[in-house]
Amino acid sequence: MSNQKKRNFQIDAFKHRVVVDPKYADKTWKILEHAIHEIYNHNASGLSFEELYRNAYNMVLHKFGEKLYNGLVATMTSHLKEISKSTEAAQGDSFLEELNRKWNDHNKALQMIRDILMYMDRTYIPSVHKTPVHELGLNLWRDTIIHSSKIQARLQNTLLELVQRERTGEVIDRGLMRNIVKMLMDLGSSVYQEDFEKPFLEVSAEFYSCESQKFIECCDCGDYLKKAEKRLNEEIERVTHYLDSKSEVKITNVVEKEMIANHMLRLVHMENSGLVNMLLDDKFEDMGRMYNLFRRVPDGLSTIREVMTSHLRETGKQLVSDPERLKDPVEFVQCLLDEKDKYDSIISNAFNNDKAFQNALNSSFEYFINLNARSPEFISLFVDDKLRKGLKGVSEEDVEIILDKVMMLFRYLQEKDVFEKYYKQHLAKRLLSGKTVSDDAERSLIVKLKTECGYQFTSKLEGMFTDMKTSQDTMQGFYASHLELGDGPTLVVQVLTTGSWPTQPGVTCNLPAEMSALCEKFRSYYLGTHTGRRLSWQTNMGTADIKATFGKGQKHELNVSTYQMCVLMLFNNDDRLGYKEIEQATEIPTADLKRCLQSMACVKGKNVLRKEPMSKDIGEEDAFFVNDKFTSKFYKVKIGTVVAQKESEPEKQETRQRVEEDRKPQIEAAIVRIMKSRRVLDHNNIIAEVTKQLQSRFLANPTEIKKRIESLIERDFLERDSVDRKLYRYLA
């Protein structure tokens, strides 16, 4: 056998591998390719879906998936290139419409193609990790059309120009805009962002930067804010009409930055129309707009707050240091309340009841109220005024409102103990003179103080009320057991617990004989029912009603103080009395006597006495007569004492001193409490903790705390550490 023959000899495999006719694949693909062409040419109605589906299925089944896929890519690309050309050719305004129409066509075609090639999409594509048909169609559209050199820039410019035209007031076809933008979004968020959103934001920033510059030169603050708000709303509306909702934050950020953040300080401080002017003129609407716009930008609200705070502090400072205002405490407090009301309504009407603003308001008030050391006294005087007369005929709710406002001012006080001191004095006067208008109002205020500062703060005040009540019972008991006292003068005694009341150390005077006898009876009655008590008379705090008949027979009932009563009773026996004689007979302290004589001899309409010589002041050599010519249209005449309502300078010093004196034991108690629990503590920490503990009553002075510590060391409550002198130890 020759070699050649050998070569020809072959052993065939038992079974031939089944090979599909290669022409079969080409043929099938031709059918499908034709179908795709027909679909793009709007001729799909002549196609048989079943046949096409089956053909695609067979190609995949017979391992021609790749050929099918590549064919699809090539055919679709060539169609898209044609579309690209015809779109490019579109003139002027019809460009977008043409693009939109082609896009809709492409989407419909893509849906049909995907239906035909569904089997490939489902089985072949996942197994080889290729792009599914629908996504492929979008990608090809993006690459061949949207990103083609002749379309990309033109599309971008057209869209941006339309937006610009809309901003200048023209009406544009929003439906078309929406469709085109939707197309960009369908092609993937990155396409939308790169091809539209980014340049859109850049152009917008430039536009608003120019516009805001123009506005700020020619508008006042209120108008500018109105314009900014309008622009902002326009952009938000634009987003809802034809942009991706995610763009809203981005475009509003641009407007906020360009129109608000960049001009914030200039707007706030704008002359004649800035925030301060708005505050002065109560321009709620403008301030509300400013608040809503500024809250959108970083530091916006804090800028408003700072301006408001500094303005408020400045006006507040002027208010509390204005000497004119200091003349009338009631007026002074009313001014504070009015100022507070004004800002409360600004914050609730314009600043959305913002907590941070309320805090700023509170801290400002706290700042300037405490600038004036007399604020506690004035506030107490204000209450006194209201409770004496101001609340007559006012409904219960209104009383509550006024009391609440007072409490609010009280909260701002740092020296609450000073307020307590004054309040006690004023309350005592009100109670003893029976001048208080409403018991309910008094108690209501005490309850409020109690919730604010705890029961220690008000226990003495409540004690005063209890004393008043017990005294009533005591007097009933006294008269019940002394029936023989039916005629003659009536004695009303109020037994005051020492300590609860702001008593002055026992200044007594000589009472008229008939009174002192009665007093003695009461003393023995009282000491008889209560053992182990001491009773001393506070004649400086009493009042009396006496009947008097004047020269022409006119009768009057005079309401006077105890001192005045003593003086008047002297005139039962004498017509003329010298100052010295009166002083000797009554032993009333000089200052008080002068004051009470002044009130009876020098005040028009109340001058039951006549003085020689006639002058305003009381001299040691003056002589006094009963004023026979006294007339009054009232039967009852109330003769007040000339009392400086405000404290005089020395009295003020005295009160201050007493307050300081009272603070000492409180500071010491706080130090001991703290050291008892801590055992060892350094100086700075003690100061801090004591200040914190006492905050609700007053602001403790560090030097005073230091003095108290020294004092406690002297008394062996504490000792200094032998090594570290800054450390204190508690000695049990």
Added chain:
Amino acid sequence: MKIPKDKVRFNVGGRIFETSSTTLANSGRNSFFGALFNENWTLKQPNNDSSSNCEFFIDRSPDCFSVLLDLLRTGDLSIPPNIPERQLYREASFYGLLDHVRSAKWAQFDGNRLRHSRSVKGQAPGDGTAIRAGPDGGCCVAHGSVVHVFDWTMEEHPPLNLDYQRVNDVGWVDSESIIVSTCEKLGRGDGGMGLFSKSTGELRFKFQVCHENQVKSFAAGALSTSSDYKIFSSCKGRSNEYGIGVWDQVTGKQIDFFYESPGWSLGDADKLQWLNGSNCLMVATSFPRTDNCYISMLDFRDKRMVWSWSDFGAPITVDEKRVRDAIAMEDNNAICVVNEYEDLGFMDLRMNGGSVRWSSRSRMMKGKPSEESCCPRLALHEGQLFSSMDDCISVFCGPDWVLTSGLRRSYGGSICDFSIGGDRLFALHSEENVFDVWETPPPPIS
């Protein structure tokens, strides 16, 4: 009575079928019928040719069509004996109804209703290492250096290998991709870890470990994946790259490495479990270089071991309870462990340094484990706990983990691994190279 408006007439391979578009709507959009109809389920291409009597021709087998039409009508699949299953599946694939067939074959997984569906025998020599259920009802089995892949019909796909190195673990990334971890081949950089395509068997990525900017060869052990597209594997490198490697599923690039600290085993771990809720990886080492067991929870965000437990230094008790497998139960804030006698133990994840609370329970089987028995394994599925011992799998339910079912097939010897997924349970036996498929049967008719 009128003829229903939605009547549709098909001519399938010469036989006429009449049905309604409502019935066909059950097939969904992503099917042959979905493409045939428009959004309102009326025929897209009305055949105006009156002679064909409005019928729609399909060039397919009428027998199978009738079965599938019945499936669309009733939701039940009943295959007549004269139709081979493979043929039916082929037709279902044509119409895009494979998912319908699959979900009609077996119901949602319930450990207490499982029935043995079939046993699959393989040709590979030697013992199986691991079996993993795929998300769509298929599975893959690691045998020596080869991984066999089965789809849900138990048709075998091309087997996978990574340089024919011994396979340590396999896992599914998604229904199309499988990761394989293998031993390394000394000095040649072979082995390690690879990601394969299920259908074609091709290697898509080979994962690398970099140590001080140098690529190192390594042996990969246990695998886990997370929902944020990460792959975790325990690694043993050539020069101390012991620890847990982290790779990105999409790019295949290494993104992190957790080096093990001295005296603590991570690189030898034989179980990894990603915990979604706490963003932690549980790493359990039961057969490490030393004879101790280590379980730890790793937080990769701040490279911290947030919880750990070890039996190192614990006194050896009489019955010597050694942890053999562990599983974290996030909902219960606990880790469940099992010992070689199939006792379950629990640890509290909320406190560190606790001890195992072993639960005494009625066992299916008492007595000494036989010589060739395999180590017990644990799995958790929808609040049901599974543990394998010898040739039986026990099912535990409820807050106290009461034993509720036992799954046993005497054929194939003891179970060396099992896995739950795609509403199926696969149990790999140590002998005879066989694995069992367990399914929940479809619910009874009303």
